[in-house]
Amino acid sequence: MTPGATASVLVVEDSDEDFDTVADAAARLQVPYALVRVLSVDDGLAALLSGQPFRLVILDNSLPGDRGDVFLSALRRHPLHCRVPVVAFTASGRQPERDALHAAGVNAFHVKSVNYEDNLWTLEMIFNYWLRAVAE
Amino acid sequence: METVLNDVPWSAEPYSIKRHGVQITNCDSEPVQTPGCIQAHGVLVAFRLADLAIQQVSENVGRLLGIEADDLLGKPLTALVGDAGARRLQTFLTSEPTDRNPLYCQTQALGTANAPFHLIVHLNEGVGLLELEPSAPDDAGPDFYGLVKKSIVRLQGVTSVQEFCQVACDEVRQLTGLDRVMAYYFHEDGSGEVIAEARREDLHPWLGLHYPAHDIPQPAREIFRRIWIRPLPDASGGVAEMVPLANPDTGRGLDMTYCGLRGASVMYTEYLRNMGVGASLTLSMRYSGRLWGLIAGHHVTATPFPWQVRAACELLAQTVSLQLAYVEERQHERYRARMQAAHLTALASVAPNGDLSKLTQASPTLLDGIQSCGAAVYQHDKWSTVGDVPGPSELAELAAWLRPLLSATVGESQPLYATDRLSAVHPAAAGYADVASGLLAIPLSRTARHLILWFRPAVAQTVSWAGNPSDAPTVLGPHGPRLTPRASFALWQESVTARSLPWTTAEREAALYLRTLVMDLVVSRAEELGALNSELASSNEELDAFAYVASHDLKEPLRGIHRHAALLKKEIQAGRALDAQALERLEAVTRLAVRMDGLLDALLHFSRVGRLELQPQMEDLNEVLAESIEMLGPQPAEAHCSIRVPRPLPNVLGDRVRIREIFTNLIGNAIKYNDKAERWVEIGYIDPQDTTSLLLASDTPAVRNQTIYYVRDNGIGIAVKHRAQVFGIFKRLHPRDAFGGGTGAGLTIARRLVERHGGLLWLTSALGEGSTFFFTLAASEEAG
Numbered sequence A: 001m002t003p004g005a006t007a008s009v010l011v012v013e014d015s016d017e018d019f020d021t022v023a024d025a026a027a028r029l030q031v032p033y034a035l036v037r038v039l040s041v042d043d044g045l046a047a048l049l050s051g052q053p054f055r056l057v058i059l060d061n062s063l064p065g066d067r068g069d070v071f072l073s074a075l076r077r078h079p080l081h082c083r084v085p086v087v088a089f090t091a092s093g094r095q096p097e098r099d100a101l102h103a104a105g106v107n108a109f110h111v112k113s114v115n116y117e118d119n120l121w122t123l124e125m126i127f128n129y130w131l132r133a134v135a136e
Numbered sequence B: 001m002e003t004v005l006n007d008v009p010w011s012a013e014p015y016s017i018k019r020h021g022v023q024i025t026n027c028d029s030e031p032v033q034t035p036g037c038i039q040a041h042g043v044l045v046a047f048r049l050a051d052l053a054i055q056q057v058s059e060n061v062g063r064l065l066g067i068e069a070d071d072l073l074g075k076p077l078t079a080l081v082g083d084a085g086a087r088r089l090q091t092f093l094t095s096e097p098t099d100r101n102p103l104y105c106q107t108q109a110l111g112t113a114n115a116p117f118h119l120i121v122h123l124n125e126g127v128g129l130l131e132l133e134p135s136a137p138d139d140a141g142p143d144f145y146g147l148v149k150k151s152i153v154r155l156q157g158v159t160s161v162q163e164f165c166q167v168a169c170d171e172v173r174q175l176t177g178l179d180r181v182m183a184y185y186f187h188e189d190g191s192g193e194v195i196a197e198a199r200r201e202d203l204h205p206w207l208g209l210h211y212p213a214h215d216i217p218q219p220a221r222e223i224f225r226r227i228w229i230r231p232l233p234d235a236s237g238g239v240a241e242m243v244p245l246a247n248p249d250t251g252r253g254l255d256m257t258y259c260g261l262r263g264a265s266v267m268y269t270e271y272l273r274n275m276g277v278g279a280s281l282t283l284s285m286r287y288s289g290r291l292w293g294l295i296a297g298h299h300v301t302a303t304p305f306p307w308q309v310r311a312a313c314e315l316l317a318q319t320v321s322l323q324l325a326y327v328e329e330r331q332h333e334r335y336r337a338r339m340q341a342a343h344l345t346a347l348a349s350v351a352p353n354g355d356l357s358k359l360t361q362a363s364p365t366l367l368d369g370i371q372s373c374g375a376a377v378y379q380h381d382k383w384s385t386v387g388d389v390p391g392p393s394e395l396a397e398l399a400a401w402l403r404p405l406l407s408a409t410v411g412e413s414q415p416l417y418a419t420d421r422l423s424a425v426h427p428a429a430a431g432y433a434d435v436a437s438g439l440l441a442i443p444l445s446r447t448a449r450h451l452i453l454w455f456r457p458a459v460a461q462t463v464s465w466a467g468n469p470s471d472a473p474t475v476l477g478p479h480g481p482r483l484t485p486r487a488s489f490a491l492w493q494e495s496v497t498a499r500s501l502p503w504t505t506a507e508r509e510a511a512l513y514l515r516t517l518v519m520d521l522v523v524s525r526a527e528e529l530g531a532l533n534s535e536l537a538s539s540n541e542e543l544d545a546f547a548y549v550a551s552h553d554l555k556e557p558l559r560g561i562h563r564h565a566a567l568l569k570k571e572i573q574a575g576r577a578l579d580a581q582a583l584e585r586l587e588a589v590t591r592l593a594v595r596m597d598g599l600l601d602a603l604l605h606f607s608r609v610g611r612l613e614l615q616p617q618m619e620d621l622n623e624v625l626a627e628s629i630e631m632l633g634p635q636p637a638e639a640h641c642s643i644r645v646p647r648p649l650p651n652v653l654g655d656r657v658r659i660r661e662i663f664t665n666l667i668g669n670a671i672k673y674n675d676k677a678e679r680w681v682e683i684g685y686i687d688p689q690d691t692t693s694l695l696l697a698s699d700t701p702a703v704r705n706q707t708i709y710y711v712r713d714n715g716i717g718i719a720v721k722h723r724a725q726v727f728g729i730f731k732r733l734h735p736r737d738a739f740g741g742g743t744g745a746g747l748t749i750a751r752r753l754v755e756r757h758g759g760l761l762w763l764t765s766a767l768g769e770g771s772t773f774f775f776t777l778a779a780s781e782e783a784g
Helices: A016-029 A041-049 A068-077 A095-104 A116-133 B002-007 B024-029 B061-065 B078-095 B144-156 B161-176 B218-224 B266-274 B307-350 B392-409 B427-432 B485-495 B505-573 B580-611 B621-631 B656-672 B746-756
Strands: A008-012 A034-038 A054-059 A086-090 A108-111 B037-039 B043-048 B054-058 B103-108 B117-124 B127-134 B180-186 B192-199 B229-232 B239-243 B279-287 B290-299 B374-379 B382-387 B417-419 B438-443 B451-456 B617-620 B641-644 B651-654 B679-686 B708-713 B761-766 B770-775
Touching: A008 A016, A008 A041, A016 A034, A016 A116, A016 B505, A034 A041, A041 A068, A054 A068, A054 A116, A068 A086, A068 A095, A086 A116, A095 A108, A108 A116, A116 B505, B024 B218, B043 B061, B043 B239, B061 B127, B078 B103, B078 B117, B144 B161, B144 B307, B161 B180, B161 B192, B161 B279, B161 B290, B161 B307, B192 B290, B218 B279, B218 B290, B229 B266, B229 B307, B279 B307, B290 B307, B307 B505, B374 B392, B382 B392, B392 B417, B392 B427, B392 B438, B392 B451, B438 B505, B451 B505, B505 B580, B580 B746, B617 B621, B617 B656, B621 B651, B621 B656, B641 B656, B651 B656, B656 B679, B656 B708, B656 B746, B656 B770, B746 B761, B746 B770
Parallel strands: A008 A034, A008 A054, A054 A086, A086 A108, B641 B679
Antiparallel strands: B037 B239, B043 B054, B043 B127, B054 B239, B103 B117, B117 B127, B180 B192, B180 B290, B229 B279, B279 B290, B374 B382, B374 B451, B417 B438, B438 B451, B617 B651, B679 B708, B708 B770, B761 B770
């Protein structure tokens, strides 16, 4: 990580409502990192190149243009970001998509629910685990 | 052959009926061609062709001609027939085709005999054979030529083998005046059957009599393949031995194959005497080198067969043989045609659904094809049968035994199994030999799981000889009752216990042909089903993937709705007033509901596009394009987008409404995905002959002789990696609200519509410069 730079959580999510849910969860847990949102793989790649360090990536797989696994592969090849935990939080739990994400090196895989509270709960777990349990 | 001869009593010297005779046990090795003896009513003289020197003469020459053998042997023929006679003979031999062909030469007085003798002469391997037969006053007889001519005309008028043989018997009887004339047919196993008979009315019928193969020993059959006629005017007339027994030149017994006077086996004469027969005349029926059968004439008393009668009968036998091939072939042809017609008609009832049980139910059934008493078909784990067949458990057991045998024949030239003695090869079948001694089976699959079987009963079940059981002779020869027709029939019956009529070549061929037809039918149905199955499987897979993708895209707005509703609820519960934020949430819910509605509409439309019937007509594409631009409403104007049509579009065969939709989708996209200040869309076409159009890229699909339509823009372009993805349902390349939003179903639907027309939709693009969507509206004339 670039010393001195403030780490943040990167959220790759094209849906406004779904990003708001991520933000809600982060707010409730008082996650001590800023959320950086990108809407597509291309934007995500640009964010990687900005040199900003990330503590965690929440990745939606169903994105306009390239799918999330394309972003993940690029991230794993990036010298600065290759060790960042990436958690997939996506609408489709279909096997081919899971396989593609695992092959690309995803750390965890969670399926979005229609239920807002369920999604909050999942995201809180994700934050708790990857930002607290793993870190300490 | 030598070893056999060493075991018989005549191994030390040439065979002679008189000296050696034969027993039933060794009659199959009797040298009937060199019997050493002749029938005693005539005289046989063997002479050397070179100098006409008499080498052998029958011992009865002294009794019949008053000249002793010793006075003739070594002498020229003049010693017997005089100078003039010898000269005529010599001329005759050089001018007539007498080689292995006895011909009447002359009639003259010989020695001290009262009546003149007929001289009949032929050559056999350099040896001259002169047969002398006493003449009778009425020898000239009727007009044999006229009789034979009439017989031949009658024979030409019949078409069935049975009728043909009946006519032959009638004619021979009329020609010879014999008491009984029968036609014997030799079955494939060598056994004989009387298939036609002409007889004196007071004699018992022998029609239908069967006898075992060995009743006519192999040597006799061999001889009948070479001669047309075999006269035996007096079964009790005795034999006269040749003197000397061995020919001085060859050292062997004299070959009498073609001699009318050839001595008869004692087996045969005893058989005739046992039957009360005094004379016999036998003609051969043969073709294609095969002895097909015999015409056998019997007379109760001894009777002469003058050479004129014999010549007429010989001609008749030759005519019968020539005609037989034609008659039998026609009969087989009719049978073949009947089998094939029955099979084809029966299969027609099978064809609609491949149900082979129809072969046993609908008319005609399998029984109308190949002659059989019953038939069974195994398909879809069950039997269906017609006629007399073994019971269900017997069928199952039989099939289990049969399958390995049959599956071994699959891939061979004749994938079938045929037997006329089932219980001999499969003892378990003994219990139902009455219905299934004969079995013909064809496998309908590689493992022979599916089968067609034909059954035939035991022959003994189907044949009974109508002959009078009490017609046994009162006085029997030394071999007892064995040498009688009744004993022969009994022996034959024993030999065919649990045996059926054999399956003929034509029947096997018919079964194999039926198999081919059934396999074609079954296989083509299986292929059809297989293709449908794989189509279904792939469309199921597609549907699965599609439903998954679609449902998750549909859930996206739902999640948003749920979120806003949940938060709103919580806020209200917390006592918060309905403020501006709450109103925002409700507006978001409404907006998301509308969005969801749009997705569902697109989904339903897409699914309908897959099913709807196109209504293709010749349409003016310019009109269709105008309509679709109209449907876009103010969109082009608002986007400051010009629509260009470089040249008028052609007429096209297609569904007007659907083509309009294709244009609307493509043009709408072209207008939307454009960030230029000067936007334009161009609609045009490329002629089928124009393969050099600059618009076409190297990766253009193989569309031949097709007009290619295109919609081109100067928009944002599509990256190479996304060119396939743009056609996925709800797949968008840009964030939800960028470029005016949209469901992401437009291109999916456009492609489906093009495909429904049989055409292709593809694109070329340069990122940042623009895209061109191409499509065709008919299947390519040359696929691939």
